[in-house]
Amino acid sequence: MAxxxxxxxxxxxxxxxxxxxxxxxxxxxSPTDELAEDGTENWRRINTILALKDxxxxxxxxxxxxxxxxxxxxxxxVALVLLFTERFRYWGLGLAVLLALGLSQVTFKVxxxxxxx
Numbered sequence: 459m460a461x462x463x464x465x466x467x468x469x470x471x472x473x474x475x476x477x478x479x480x481x482x483x484x485x486x487x488s489p490t491d492e493l494a495e496d497g498t499e500n501w502r503r504i505n506t507i508l509a510l511k512d513x514x515x516x517x518x519x520x521x522x523x524x525x526x527x528x529x530x531x532x533x534x535x536v537a538l539v540l541l542f543t544e545r546f547r548y549w550g551l552g553l554a555v556l557l558a559l560g561l562s563q564v565t566f567k568v569x570x571x572x573x574x575x
Contacts, residue, residue, distance in 0.1 A: 460496035463487050463504070471496065475509050482513040489513065526564075533557055 461472045463481070465488060472478045481487035482504070489505040504510050537557060540550025 461493055462496055463491050463493050464501070465491040475507075478504070479510060479513045482510070483516045485515050530557070530561070 459474070461475065461478055463470050463472060463478060470481070470486070472481060478487060478493065482489060487504065489503075489510070491504050492501040493504050493507060493510075494501045504513075533553065534557060537550045537553040540546040540553060543550070
């Protein structure tokens, strides 16, 4: 079902409530803007709609900016080099395991974010 969101700047059409939630997360839509189903004129504030009540803008900076990519790539390269040297093979293996554990924690944290059901 399509939805329309209006604010002082104009009106935007979204295909689903999930798209509206993503609009809030990226700052395109404010929780105080109004929403109506496409084809109706029943406007309601977004923060009064149960499915969107907890939608918040995502914080800028931190892990979302990608500042962690270069250090992870460097550590991966060091672990790979160590894995192929006879003397430091176990150090490389340990570093690779620690890197995998850290990246799995980041992955789980990203997928635990709340979504519209």
